[in-house]
Amino acid sequence: MLSNGFLGYPTTFMLDFVVCALALIVPVLLWSLWLVKFRRRYVAHKRLQIALGIVLLLAVTAFEVDVQIAHGGWEKIVAKQQLSPVALTAKIGSVRPWLLVHLVFAVTTPFLWIVTITLALRRFKNPPAPGTHSRLHKALGWASTIDITLTSVTGLLFYYVAFVKS
């Protein structure tokens, strides 16, 4: 069952699952930022950000195990499209640059999120409220927001060019 996707394309269950998680994370993040910036709901923001961080970490770990170990790499999943050997090689070559751009954001995002969450937990009071850490946290928070948004957009674009577009 886990060797097939559920979005209607020749992919895998985990690939489709991560694509859905990537599409959902940005609206949830915007909601969390609206809560903290306009409603001053600091505790709700803290809980949402920690939950998002955990979901992201679990989804990405499960995804990597599935793609690398269970399926032997993304190229093997592209091969499910049953193209001719020449067309398959051409497709892999043409979509690889999209993946490399995605990886720039996908690799930096977890580090930025871990630093942002760890410092926030250590330096804000409990329950959290604006304080001496606010300035640095806002800078880290906006950088983390932009990084995960670009991870999401480039991830969805890669999914489209590699698995949807014929």
Ligand code: HEM
């Ligand atoms: C990766 C996780 C997180 C991200 C991306 C994030 C993002 C942000 C951003 C962008 C702001 C500034 C909004 C504005 O411009 O007014 C903000 C504010 C705030 N965040 Fe986070 N946050 C994260 C985790 C946390 C955690 C874990 C806590 C609590 C322990 C926290 C507590 C706060 C507080 C108290 C403020 C208000 C600061 C102020 O207005 O002076 N955040 N967050």
